[in-house]
Amino acid sequence: xxxxxxxxxxxxxxxxxxxxxxxxxxxxxxxxxxxxxxxxxxxxxxxxxxxxxxxxxxxxxxxxxxxxxxxxxxxxxxxxxxxxxxxxxxxxxxxxxxxxxxxxxxxxxxxxxxxxxxxxxxxxxxxxxxxxxxxxxxxxxxxxxxxxxxxxxxxxxxxxxxxxxxxxxxxxxxxxxxxxxxxxxxxxxxxxxxxxxxxxxxxxxxxxxxxxxxxxxxxxxxxxxxxxxxxxxxxxxxxxxxxxxxxxxxxxxxxxxxxxxxxxxxxxxxxxxxxxxxxxxxxxxxxxxxxxxxxxxxxxxxxxxxxxxxxxxxxxxxxxxxxxxxxxxxxxxxxxxxxxxxxxxxxxxxxxxxxxxxxxxxxxxxxxxxxxxxxxxxxxxxxxxxxxxxxxx
Numbered sequence: 001x002x003x004x005x006x007x008x009x010x011x012x013x014x015x016x017x018x019x020x021x022x023x024x025x026x027x028x029x030x031x032x033x034x035x036x037x038x039x040x041x042x043x044x045x046x047x048x049x050x051x052x053x054x055x056x057x058x059x060x061x062x063x064x065x066x067x068x069x070x071x072x073x074x075x076x077x078x079x080x081x082x083x084x085x086x087x088x089x090x091x092x093x094x095x096x097x098x099x100x101x102x103x104x105x106x107x108x109x110x111x112x113x114x115x116x117x118x119x120x121x122x123x124x125x126x127x128x129x130x131x132x133x134x135x136x137x138x139x140x141x142x143x144x145x146x147x148x149x150x151x152x153x154x155x156x157x158x159x160x161x162x163x164x165x166x167x168x169x170x171x172x173x174x175x176x177x178x179x180x181x182x183x184x185x186x187x188x189x190x191x192x193x194x195x196x197x198x199x200x201x202x203x204x205x206x207x208x209x210x211x212x213x214x215x216x217x218x219x220x221x222x223x224x225x226x227x228x229x230x231x232x233x234x235x236x237x238x239x240x241x242x243x244x245x246x247x248x249x250x251x252x253x254x255x256x257x258x259x260x261x262x263x264x265x266x267x268x269x270x271x272x273x274x275x276x277x278x279x280x281x282x283x284x285x286x287x288x289x290x291x292x293x294x295x296x297x298x299x300x301x302x303x304x305x306x307x308x309x310x311x312x313x314x315x316x317x318x319x320x321x322x323x324x325x326x327x328x329x330x331x332x333x334x335x336x337x338x339x340x341x342x343x344x345x346x347x348x349x350x351x352x353x354x355x356x357x358x359x360x361x362x363x364x365x366x367x368x369x370x371x372x373x374x375x376x377x378x379x380x381x382x383x384x385x386x387x388x389x390x391x392x393x
Contacts, residue, residue: 005034005070009045012073019098020090021114022055027075033070038163041068043179048116049115049124051108052077059153060125060163063180072109075111075124084367086135086307088114091175099139099339099369103303106136106314113140114167122168123176127154129161130245131298131318135297136166137330138298138343141369143167143360148350149325152180158248160322170331170360177354194220195293201335202237206300213342214297217366221295226362230291238283241274241320242313247273248323277323284324288349293359298330298343317345319329329354334366341369 016022030047037044050061055074057161065071072192076088076095088095088110095110097103098117105114109126113136116124122318126133128146137144146164152163163180167173197218199211206214221227247269287294299314321328327350330343346356 001165002031002034002045002255004045005030005072008072008121011118015118016090017092018096018101019114019118019150019175020088020095021075021111021118021120022049022073022090023076023111024091026071028186030070030072033203037068037070039068041066043068043175044068046123047072048123049073049112051112051124051126053077055125058125058127058163058167058256060176060180062139064125064176067177067179069123072121073117075109077110078118079109081175083310085130085132086110086304086309086314087306092257093357096306097303098173098338099335099341100303102305103340104306105137106299106303108132108228109136109144109164110183110337111165113137113144115144116142116166116168117139123172124162125165126157126166127161128322129156129158129162129249129316130315130322132161133166134165134298134318134343134345135332136316138333138345139303139341141169141332141335141343142330143206143332143342143357144330145171145173145341145353145356146321146328147353148327149322151327151351159325160245160249160319162325170329170357173329174354174361175359177357184354187352187358189292189355189358192222192225193293194291195227195360196230196232196291197295197297198236198285199297200300201296201317201320202235203240204297206297206317207302209336210297210302212337213334214344217331217342218295218342220364220366223364224360226364227241229291229296236283236287236294238320240316241276241280241323242316243269244276244280245315245319245323246274279323280320284326292348292352292355294347296345296347297333298345302336302338302340302342321347324350325386326350327356329360331360331363332366335369360375 079089112124280328
């Protein structure tokens with residue numbers, strides 16, 4: 001039990017100065033927990049990380065600790081001074097993408113994704129209000145799961161954010177769900193699972209190379225007998241949720257009003273947001289009445305530089321499912337020619353969270369990839385695993 005925690009701490013000490021994944025590392029506390037943990041517990045001695053300074057107080061962290069897992073530190077989240085959240089600030093500096101140090105890892109669960117991708121921990125907690133688990137999972141080449149909204153306790157008063165996990169493979173995510181849910185029934189998907197693929201949900205404009213990597217991943221799922229694409233009479237589309245998400249995140253009323261913005265304009269925005277949300281819910285309800293899975297890219301773009309995303313919305317294909325509440329996962333799809341990881345998004349019906357790791361476990365691995373890097377020209381020893389690799393617990 002103590003060996004696994006000691007190995008994780010040694011790896012953090014070696015790699016974190018370059019990757020900046022952690023805000024704090026709890027070396028002494030972790031070693032003591034590992035020494036005294038009840039070895040009969042299912043997660044006894046499993047090292048894990050928590051998202052941000054408040055992550056140790058989360059419901060999921062508490063359940064993992066009760067099961068014997070050992071928290072080794074808190075991971076980087078975005079710092080102050082910018083509106084975009086696809087980055088992190090660790091104790092050693094800005095958090096870097098382990099495959100491309102000149103690119104961001106995504107966020108806001110930035111450090112959690114990097115810690116898992118570089119093999120510092122096999123599992124880390126996250127939260128997802130617009131794609132904050134799925135985007136860094138996609139850009140760091142790991143498995144990420146956003147749970148059904150309301151399934152687990154969340155401090156987010158808007159109802160947009162839900163608990164999630166970033167893991168080396170879908171097997172660890174399955175073990176996480178068994179741990180944090182009061183009742184867990186292991187689903188047995190009837191393969192091939194009926195699915196619908198949408199490259200853009202009707203409004204996003206994906207980078208052609210990202211779209212090609214995702215389409216190739218979907219083709220591999222079909223060829224392996226994991227999914228069966230439903231013949232579509234017309235492409236599945238949603239209304240662009242950007243304005244609706246922004247209005248709901250703002251909270252309405254005085255919180256959404258800026259100087260020069262009239263109350264009538266705020267109310268009109270709220271009415272439009274309600275209409276978009278209701279129409280998208282109607283379309284998704286109709287979709288999942290006839291199929292089990294929706295497949296899309298996680299992001300329309302590859303990881304951007306540390307200067308920010310510019311006019312791009314990396315959340316374009318993720319925040320629709322924070323509005324609708326559906327569970328969604330990111331699985332590794334492959335790499336662009338310049339070495340950037342790409343994620344395939346799997347969306348299931350509300351409450352069907354447990355089906356997503358099971359489907360991911362059946363997925364064939366993506367093509368061989370370059371090893372993660374700490375900085376340009378220097379590779380980081382990592383322990384990447386395909387979505388179906390054996391679980392650590």
